[in-house]
Amino acid sequence: AQSVTQPDIHITVSEGASLELRCNYSYGATPYLFWYVQSPGQGLQLLLKYFSGDTLVQGIKGFEAEFKRSQSSFNLRKPSVHWSDAAEYFCAVGKLSGAGSYQLTFGKGTKLSVIP
Amino acid sequence: DTAVSQTPKYLVTQMGNDKSIKCEQNLGHDTMYWYKQDSKKFLKIMFSYNNKELIINETVPNRFSPKSPDKAHLNLHINSLELGDSAVYFCASSQGWTGLILEQYFGPGTRLTVT
Numbered sequence: 001a002q003s004v005t006q007p008d009i010h011i012t013v014s015e016g017a018s019l020e021l022r023c024n025y026s027y028g029a030t031p032y033l034f035w036y037v038q039s040p041g042q043g044l045q046l047l048l049k050y051f052s053g054d055t056l057v058q059g060i061k062g063f064e065a066e067f068k069r070s071q072s073s074f075n076l077r078k079p080s081v082h083w084s085d086a087a088e089y090f091c092a093v094g095k096l097s098g099a100g101s102y103q104l105t106f107g108k109g110t111k112l113s114v115i116p
Numbered sequence: 117d118t119a120v121s122q123t124p125k126y127l128v129t130q131m132g133n134d135k136s137i138k139c140e141q142n143l144g145h146d147t148m149y150w151y152k153q154d155s156k157k158f159l160k161i162m163f164s165y166n167n168k169e170l171i172i173n174e175t176v177p178n179r180f181s182p183k184s185p186d187k188a189h190l191n192l193h194i195n196s197l198e199l200g201d202s203a204v205y206f207c208a209s210s211q212g213w214t215g216l217i218l219e220q221y222f223g224p225g226t227r228l229t230v231t
Contacts, residue, residue: 049219
């Protein structure tokens, strides 16, 4: 069965500093990988996704992620964090679950706090 | 226009009651989902549903049942509510399998509190 591990429960960075959130996955085939962000009291918003091709993917809000098959990782990065980036970040792997649908398996999330 | 909407946003009820949460999407998607987010923020799939089949996560109690009156709606019915059902429930939708897995769009969530 597929699984996702986000090793860091909580990360605190200063505004303007760079950020890297770690994600490791376990999946038997080519993974479909996603990063979602959840602001307090809000739903989940897709930041970026990887299906195939270029292993460095660009997303919204200045985020990017790099797929490394050899390390089973899909780490999220941002060169300069803004206070508004404070939120919960979820990595997920998608798997086909039947005729026409698929299911996301999420990691447990990493809470990002930003110091002004 | 809200892409995926849920009602109500908050739901407080007593143990043993039966309740429903409604979900509507205006994206023209043909697959919808329900997820449960527990108090530790862990998100877990409960159901996925399209006009072809319903996929149920084996850990979901049969007190939970999705009902879809049409392609744009997937409601969640919960019978005999228990304290452990307290959580945030998210609805999501996506285009069905077209050779690529496409992203899921999430609703704002419904916070269910069982007392």
